[in-house]
Amino acid sequence: MTSNFSFKVTGDQVNNMVAVFPTPPPIDLARTLDLAGYRWKAFATGAEAAKNEPTEGWAGAVVMCDDDPEGGWAFCRSLRKRDVPVQRVLVMVSGAQLPDLELRDDLYDDFCLAPFHPRELEARLRHLFWTELSGKLEALVEYGGLVLNLETYQASFGGQPLDLTYMEYELLKFLAQNPGKVFSRETLLSRVWGYEYFGGARTVDVHIRRLRAKLGEEHANLIQTVRSVGYRFGQSKWSI
């Protein structure tokens, strides 16, 4: 089960494909990863994860050690004890298992208490991925036929250049970098426009409508209106 969006980086091979233990993962974990825009695959053992490793390598791993600590730590070990260790391994342990972390510092980069709060997990993952990706993050954002080249500020759809004004570009970039997530108008206004905007919160609607018009009728639904909440770019498997 993988979601259909990705952050891609031209040139080097950093991606956001995450290995997950166990399989199937708890539904909360799957949901959190999906909504945060990660691609992931779940495995029962480290050997399986190694066998199915994508060509660009695992970008990271999320390992639940609360139910099956032995299996979980074995999974971590197999990701780490190899020629090129997998970076950005996050483990989840219950409060009672906190002592397990001791002397295992080499096996993980961060941890989260189980049961976890989705916001906390998301924040920890974002932070883990940030340090690695910040310098070269998403020189190219792709989704379906849409490509945004963040270096040249150029957008295209299906290979055809898409001419956008600066604010349209910034809005589309923000949305496409966070596919599947729902944003309120206020959030978009403060994140994309900052505080120097002219038309008030309705400006967001105006720009969304312009983007839809430019994407053309058949792709206008790439940006979806979530009633009385705001907007979402791309599909979400979770009905929110």
Add this chain to the structure above:
Amino acid sequence: MHEQQRDYVLRTVEERGIRLVRLWFTDVLGNLKSFAISPAEMENALNDGMSFDGSSIDGYSRVQESDVLAIPDANTFEVLPWVDPKGAEARVFCDIARLDGTPFDGDPRQVLRRNLERSRKKGYSFYIAPDIEYFYFAPPVSGQQPVLLDEGGFFDLTSTDIASSLRKETIRTLETMSIPVEYSFHEDAPSQHEIDLRHTDALAMADSVMTFRFVVKEIAALHNVHATFMPKPLEKIQGSGMHLHLSLFTGEDNAFHSFDDPYNLSKTAKQFMAGLLRHAAEITAVTNQTVNSYKRLVPGFEAPVHISWARNNRSGLIRVPIPKRQNESATRIEYRSPDPACNPYLAFSVILAAGLRGIEEEYELPVEADANLFEMDDAMLTKLGIAQLPQSLSEALRVMENSSLVAEALGDHIFEWFLRNKRDEWRDYKTHISQFELGRYLRAL
């Protein structure tokens, strides 16, 4: 300006191989003005503006030095979609400033900015959606009557085909230029069309109206057709209006909406309407600025004649449309007198000023006039306290002259220049001997 925004523009110029950047601005009469610069000058233009001699622009003349600065508004930078990709061109709207960088008071865009800033300080953003009507004709021959597209086998295709394909192409072009279209249709009159634009804030909309008029004419000309926004080109056929759907927003909330009112109109909406009605005569010279405009504002053609409002009576000056579904953001009023030959920056400025005055001074909204006003005689109208809009440019100018509201909204520079220029227009018209007079009097008298 943000560093990043500037980079965005410069990078796009480079990546898209832009050969020319057109700097657009507007004279006081609402004509689009433009000068082109090479991409190499763009960085300089974004940093410091481009100076030019303003004395040749209508309404820009000043007693002292005549040089002004065109400062590109990087937000409006856009690649022109109809130009050959090999010689790609872009346009950007400019604010006009004095050489010291302060806003130039002859620039209509700066006037609208100033009025919107006033409204923003009160917590309101002003939203507008216009319905713009226009005609397609055969290319005009000087001094001759306009020729409709469905006359005289002008096209091999039937006129409906050519006109609707023109309209489709126009809409496609508008949408790639950040101007989403809500509806479009063939109007009642032959060769007349209407395109309704999706609401935006007033500044973006004034820019859009300028772009709209340019695109409609440009696309038509590419097919050897003449598009015109002349308010009343044909005597017995309805003219072209630009009905404006207006609303004020406070943050995300529609300040015109109220759940407690049978028409869903808030107190703010009613005071705004009252302001518009009370000052309607004063602002008419600006919203209807040609001699020809007043030939549209006559009974019998769905154009307003009387200063009144109603829920769903198209003979009134303000109509309160019934929003689709129960959508509170769609609550709005429709101001029906403006025509598409106005200067949108100035028209939006005076409309806003009139509405805000109503809110500030808490005007009382007169009673609704729901009967068909066209069928009433003058005595009846007077009894109802319903006045008429000015009947001619001359009358409109006389009312405007005494309006401190309009003077304040436009600023002294434009207020005085406009009155001077338009009185000249009226004088020219008054001394003209028309076909009507020759036909009527030459033989008989």
